[in-house]
Amino acid sequence: MSTYKDRLKPLNRCIGLQCRAVEGQTYSREISFSSEEPYRRWFGNEILQHTTESVDLSRFGDVATVLFSHGRDPVVGRMPIAKPEKVWLDEAEHKCRAIITFDEDDETSMKLLNKLDKGMLSGVSVGYNVDAWMSLDAGATSPDGRFVGPAEIAVKWTPYEISLEPTPADATVGFGKSIENDNTNTEEEKGMSIPNSTQEPAATAKTPVATTSTPSGEAARTMEQVLQEERTRCAQITDLCRSVGLDPTEYMENGSTLDEVRAVVCDTFIKGRNPVAAGMGGDVTVTADEMDKVRAAATDGLLMRGGIAVNKPAAGAESFRGMSLRDIAVETLIRSGVADANRMSRDDIFKRVMTPDSAFGAIAANVARNSASTAYEDAPVTYPIWTCKGTFTDFRPTDIWQISAAEEPELVPQNGELKHGQMGDQKMATRQGVTYGKIFTMTRQTFINDDISLITRMPAAYTIAARRLINRLVYKILKDNPIMPDGAELFSSKHGNLGTAAAPGKGSYSEARRLMRKQTDISGKQVLNISPAFVLSSSLDETENEILLASLADPSSNNAGVVNPFRNKMQLVVDAELDVDSGAQPYYFAGAPGSNDTIEVATLNGVDAPMIETRMAFNTLGMEFRIFEDLAVTLLDYKALVKNPGNA
Template sequence: MTIEQMIARQQELLNAARSAGRNMTREEAAEFDSLQRSIDAARAAGAGIAHGGQSSTPAAPANNTPEGQRQQTPAAGEGGNGGQDPQNAQRAIEAERQRIRSIEDLCTEFGLDARSYIDNGSTEEQVRAAVLEHLRSQHSPVATGIQVTDTQEDKFRRAAADSLLMRSGMTLERPEDGARSLMGMSIRDLAIECLQRDGSSESNLNRRSSDELYTMMARGFYNPEASFPAILDQTIEKAYKEGYRKVAVTFDKFTKKGSLKDFKKHDNYYVAGPVGEFYEVPENGELKHDIFKDDKLPQRQLKTYGRQFTLSRKAFIDDDIGLVTSLPARYAAAARKTINKQVYQILINNSNIYDGAALFGKEHKNLLASGTGVTQEAMQTMIMALANQKDQFGESIIINPATIVVPSGMKFDMYTLFFSPTINTSDNTQAVNPLYQYRDSIEVVEDPTINALCGGLGNVMPWFLIGDPGDTDFIEVDYLNGQEIPNIRRMEAPGQLGFIWDIYLDWGISVMDYRGAVKNPGIKVDTKLKLV
């Protein structure tokens, strides 16, 4: 195709768009640009042919509207080749190219289809407005322009971590693609694969002993680009989160979760007191001034708890996958169990609290004088003791019973007490059970931690009625910045052969208000039959 033919084809594309009152489509614009590149190349090679002493570069739309296209179409006879000004035509071509590029960039960044906006002649500003409307309708934040995409190496590391977890018997809801195909790999095989991916110059890694491979792995311990330590980190992190989530504890059923930002003692926690009652104001009488009070609540403070475990050189050589999966999960579970035990120690030990008196006692009117088993009379007394508490300022408060906390072995009697519509009395064998109405509003929590703290079966064990957290705070468990999942950090200890991890968590437990619970000293708890 000669230059004249290429220019004529460009003009046909422009005329077709103008006749339809639109801009060129994406296909037309692509063909136009291809022709222009061929024209420029031909001219650079000296193959151009002059037309009437002037360039015959055709015009393209100067702006993005059909009206702009029509305004830029000169009358017949105004310049060579249909009246086109070469300089204006070149500027119009560049403007159209820039419009298309800008629209494609915007639509790609925000997940929109650019074709429709290019074909209908939308301006860049119109496309920006469409993007904002799309984001508003999706309730999404405006993107910053920075996109983070996963590399193949990232995907491999996640797949390898999931394969180790599944190999250990852990069930994953959504394992990474490719994880199942890696399940047959031993730790040694995985180490070789990682060394190869990291660009190792060794050509015969399969011939290396496991001890030699371990030494090579250890060299990359502090290398952030090394695959093997990163895979272990991801595996251990998922394992301990799973262990933390599945551990059976009960403290969070009757305590409140809190958050502190540092390790200082927080003793500026005040509760506002009630305002005074309204008094009748006689005609021409004066309003009486009221002074309200506030009261300081107990201090709260965080402490750090943690342990350390090691994937030793021996475990690496022995392909002991359990140390990478089950051990972190057990330590994470231990963190939750430690909190659970500390909460129950507060209930059982009955130490002095923020006001200098024992948590349960005469001063607080929250301790039954004598212990009982699960009886209607005991429950009625405890519910009334909870409901008749007064706040810090002597005002009556309403605390609804929400949770009964009992040792293992006492829950059976609780079910009988709450789920029987009728009970036997001295006068009536089918009397209405007044506690039946509480069957759905009071949760029974049974925890063997009470049994263990009291010395096991055959000993006297207390049980407790705890009020609704919405009515009053009883015990609060605070975490640093609200983070309740343990932290994990890989490190190296001098003199130890192995990959070492620290696992730690920051928490603090505080009795916030003794009015939130009533204690029954209890009775001996034992099984009906003796065990061998």
């Protein structure tokens, strides 16, 4: 997890030098310069994770270099001694390796190459920045199972400098500096050069003070103050530089004051706001800021952790996949400027992230919405197969009218006149939208227990429940057989759509097809010739209906040569909502929804999926989620529906 450490000066670490000659290249050597060996810092064990998602080697493509003793040697200084020709991640060994080429025209470079070949240079150090940390408590195991806590694991880090080290420190205690420099750091102060408070101000100090004793009393208090001032300076410089996309490393290392950095930031900001002149061919693009990327990666990581498939995970999602809710909350707080978030208790973190503008709240809401969206597509419902879709714009009752079919054209005699056609209309139904919804809460206990099911499974469960509600309302219309505006029941002799009670078979299928084809428009003059497209069956009659619709031969005939006239003519839709507890099992026939009105499922402004909204709860400790849906389930017409009561 990222902590305030990544806002301080860039880090260094040293390992034993492994070097071998490169065939055919006299002045080139292959070295490994970093590994996953635990490294003891003042805050505990540090591990650099070596995976393709963790290590960013892009700096070696432009500004990275090879130095001697990190540029501290009075003779060599910060002059590069070699050039990294190739840098790569050895995934099998979990190490970073490089081929470096020494400058054959530089006498000092050649001397160091000679020392290297003779084994007189025994260490190599790497300078790097860490963008994201993952904290492992004692006994905890990392998501990939390779590391055991307590440890701080750098899950996003960027090496920027390789340095040959003549007198490396013990890799288990120091910061990879030379032995003489390590002596300046107490256990709590390692990782930072402490300026001499009596000689040079903290803001401009560049050289550590050589001392062999631990200060006490007033001196110890002064050093702690200076240490805190330097931490604050580095953190503020980092925030300022990141606001305009500048690298803060240079300003932290050269002792720049905050006022100096502010001046640079202001200049950069002003230049960045220069408008693009019209006609100059400038392209204006909108890119995601760093926090947007974090939100996207954290959202996808939590979805994957919850077992929800993500088609194209955002960059960094794999790292967030192994983080707890607390770790993600800490990450968002740090990126919002709360430098000590990693040291806060879970209660304090929870209170800080439970605010309306919290990035963590936005991540939780995104996870809930994506989870609900996935569940909406996977819900086990059948009504969308054969019903009509509709939309409404408000919740006022709306009458639905049906017009008659157009009259047939009449013969026009020679010199005769064309007659005006007549079309009738009739009220068929009234549509009125209603709202269904529920509220659930991410509580303080949920956060502390790292229970992500509330933002992954619960939205999915409520979404599926919402679709099941629609499914039940649709089939309830068929089972209840309501009275329509013309005063007759949906399935009745008046409507000519009620078949003779019988078990599913050739006879009942033939009757249903005949009844539907004979339906006329509201004028009673035009035969509609509707053909059934679906058989709607209870689960109890599923097998019988499957046989009727799939058999090559007529199931009711003893002669295998008689063709089944219903094979592949209609689609079987089976839903347990049509089951009845006892007696005959009715089954139904429906026309194709594109050209025939049956039952309509309408939503407000065409928004099909349930809506999920969030707010910070006041009466409870947590974040409230509300899921709701605006819909109207309406029986439009009876002509493309036929019922057979079934055989008891």
